[in-house]
Amino acid sequence: MTTGAGLRVLAVDDERPALEDLARLLGGSSEVAEVAIADSGGEALRTLADHRFDAIFLDVRMPGIDGLELASVLDQFSDPPALVFVSAYEDGAVGAFELELHPLDYLMKPVSRARIAQALERVVASRSDGEIVSVEHQRGGATRLVPRASILYIKSEGDYVRIVSDDGRFLVRGALSQIERKWIPYGFVRVHRSYVVNLRRAIEIRPELGGSATIVLADGSEVPVARRQVPELRRRLRR
Numbered sequence: 001m002t003t004g005a006g007l008r009v010l011a012v013d014d015e016r017p018a019l020e021d022l023a024r025l026l027g028g029s030s031e032v033a034e035v036a037i038a039d040s041g042g043e044a045l046r047t048l049a050d051h052r053f054d055a056i057f058l059d060v061r062m063p064g065i066d067g068l069e070l071a072s073v074l075d076q077f078s079d080p081p082a083l084v085f086v087s088a089y090e091d092g093a094v095g096a097f098e099l100e101l102h103p104l105d106y107l108m109k110p111v112s113r114a115r116i117a118q119a120l121e122r123v124v125a126s127r128s129d130g131e132i133v134s135v136e137h138q139r140g141g142a143t144r145l146v147p148r149a150s151i152l153y154i155k156s157e158g159d160y161v162r163i164v165s166d167d168g169r170f171l172v173r174g175a176l177s178q179i180e181r182k183w184i185p186y187g188f189v190r191v192h193r194s195y196v197v198n199l200r201r202a203i204e205i206r207p208e209l210g211g212s213a214t215i216v217l218a219d220g221s222e223v224p225v226a227r228r229q230v231p232e233l234r235r236r237l238r239r
Contacts, residue, residue: 006033007123008052012044012067013059013086018109022057022086025113031120041065045073053081055123057107060087071103078182082123086111104134135163135170144170148186152217154179154196164221191215191225191233205233 009026013019019037027035036051038044042065044056056074060067067085074080088109105119122134122145133151135144150166156176163170180190187200197215204216205225213225215233225233 006031007054007120008034008036009123010036010038010044010047010051010053010056010081012038012041012056012062012070014039014062015059018059022111025111025116026057026120028113029117029120031124041067041070044070048074048081055082055084055104055120057084057086057119060085061089084119084123135172146170148183149198149200151188151198152201152219152221153198153223154188156194166219189229189233191223191229193226195223197223199233205230 006029009032011019011022011026013022016039019039023035023037026032036047036053038047041062044058045065048056058067058070067087071083071085074083083103084105084107085103086107086109104122105115107115107119133146133148135146144167146163146165146167152164152166154176155162155164157171159173160171161174161176161179163172176190176194176196180188180196183196186198188196188198191197197217201218202215203218206214206216206222207230208214211227211230213227213230213233214222215225216222
């Protein structure tokens with residue numbers, strides 16, 4: 001493990017020359033404090049059990065536990081490292097999209113210093129005070145970095161969720177329950193089976209007939225609140 005000042009990064013690749021080259025490029029960045037290496041998915045899991053990392057640069061195709069399987073495990077962490085895939089195969093990103101893993105970047109081998117720098121910039125932005133989140137378009141387009149504080153609410157739309165923020169509306173593939181679980185510490189609350197709201201952007205709860213309510217957000221948006229959620233919401237907004 002090398003040291004400097006900045007991010008803690010884990011590089012994973014079953015091919016030793018490629019792993020050493022990746023670690024060298026990462027270690028040469030001023031953004032990186034530490035680079036640990038693992039030559040298999042199993043070794044990576046053991047390393048992750050004992051150490052916390054800001055990012056993992058992960059080869060997609062490996063024997064045993066491959067990159068996609070490892071990334072799926074990481075996605076269950078309460079605070080997973082930022083994910084950057086590395087592959088020699090152009091179709092490697094397809095599996096990541098189908099599994100809804102949403103990597104911050106996808107690097108093709110041989111990896112250049114410039115692409116490493118770009119990926120690390122995305123990692124820094126995504127980890128900055130926990131306030132930047134990545135939004136990958138449902139059609140597999142470019143990843144957009146959005147301040148979490150700018151998000152007003154998220155609405156479930158079938159296999160997708162619509163993220164409504166000050167920066168625009170983004171329809172992305174994903175589950176509302178997953179966002180609810182991961183974003184509770186940041187003030188996001190499930191107020192209805194189809195909505196998760198950023199309570200830090202709420203300005204009013206308006207009672208409705210039957211005991212339900214409408215929550216009014218900073219931009220004037222109105223989101224329905226299920227009747228059973230009204231007492232808890234009122235309590236939280238009075239804090």
